Amino acid sequence: MTDHLDVLVDPAPLDLHAFIASLPKAELHVHHVGSASPRIVAELAARHPDTKVPTDPEALVDFFTFTDFARFIDVYLSVVDLIRTPEDVRLLTYEVARDLARQQVRYAELTITPFSSTRRGIDERAFMDAIEDARKAAEAEFGTVLRWCFDIPGEAGLESAEETVRLATDERLRPEGLVSFGLGGPEIGVPRPQFKPYFDRAIAAGLRSVPHAGETTGPQTVWDALTHLRAERIGHGTSSAQDDRLLAHLAEHRIALEVCPTSNIATRAVRTLDEHPIKEFVKAGVLVTVNSDDPPMFGTDLNNEYAVAARLLELDERGVAELAKNAVDASFLDEAGKSRIRDEIDTYTAAWLAP
Ligand SMILES: O=C(O)c1cccc(C(=O)CC[C@H]2O[C@@H](n3cnc4c(=O)[nH]cnc43)[C@H](O)[C@@H]2O)c1
Ligand SMILES: [Zn+2]
Helix, strand or coil: CHHHHHHHCCCCCHHHHHHHHHCCEEEEEEECHHHCCHHHHHHHHHHCCCCCCCCCHHHHHHHCCCCCHHHHHHHHHHHHCCCCCHHHHHHHHHHHHHHHHHCCEEEEEEEECHHHHHCCCCCHHHHHHHHHHHHHHHHHHHCCEEEEEEEEEHHHCHHHHHHHHHHHHCCCCCCCCEEEEEEECCCCCCCHHHHHHHHHHHHHCCCEECCEECCCCCHHHHHHHHHCCCCCEEEECHHHHHCHHHHHHHHHCCCEEEECHHHHHHCCCCCCHHHCCHHHHHHCCCCEEECCECCCCCCCCHHHHHHHHHHHHCCCHHHHHHHHHHHHHHCCCCHHHHHHHHHHHHHHHHHHHCC
16 A cells, blocks of 8 residues: 555654644544454455455455545445455554554544444444443553544435434443544435434433545535534535635634544545645634545555645644644543644654744
8 A cells, every 4th residue: 555655645744744644633524334444354354255345455455445435435345345354343443543653643533434334243342342331441551542423324324323423322332441432434415414414312422523524525515414413523625615604603612623624635525635625724714624534445545634734724843733632622521632643743843833
């Protein structure tokens, strides 16, 4: 996968890359299955050799090249098919945490689609135990704190919404690390308002609302996510740039956008990086966070996304550190946890810039 990353690596100055690589960071928009690295895919494929997912890194690069969003979902589901046992779930979660820790990610909210696993026959109790076991091990061994966002795969219909909200709110099942409730998959033909009753139940149970919206459809989808799903952050929100009133609303209410630049290019949601609206978001005063979405599938990682953002926003080290603090501010971490990571970012930046 390194080859793929080499192609996409952003031409930010080398010392800025080095600064970013060791900068303590928070990741707010990254998918569980979408984080399966070639190494993890190869290990899962060795367990389940009947897969159509190639294990050779060269072939994986081709397999992970998408013509559009629909093709991306097809490929995504073929990786989902590789996760068949609670031990697969544990391996994936633990190894994803290791990859995050290597990038100095101190805190990550990982989007998990439990419906995709339970409908494929993984026992729901065993699934929850597997993610929780991996979360605790990762925190103890790598120091990376993981939290979960359970998302509805919208295209799978209201049956998937019912199952997801049940798994998220049943006191006997709900995992300790669960903090939020999301909605993913394609947006076209999947109107957000129909999910209102499920989000109402999740919010009533104390979960925060973070649907994807405005990734592949226009700004009305973002309005729908705000109005009907009471979104506190928006996954992507790319098309918000087409509506000044929406930008002003996001800025005024401090509703952060989870921006994933390379993902938007890979799924053809945006034509080129230079056309990405991230600069317009910042100009409008919107709280922008930078994230990786499905990093190995898009040949990127969080550090590369920061380098991309630094170039598009013309940021130096201090600017990049502010961006990293945006993610901490917009996270669902408690105040003490936020303050610990903010202090770490400040200390690191001051030491880096000291003469
Ligand atoms: O699991 C199934 O059986 C199933 C059946 C029908 C549809 C689906 C999905 O739509 C799964 C979508 C899957 O995609 C994840 N994801 C990852 N990255 C993104 C993104 O950038 N935008 C939207 N969705 C994304 C999402 O978490 C779902 O798990 C599944
Ligand atoms: Zn996403």
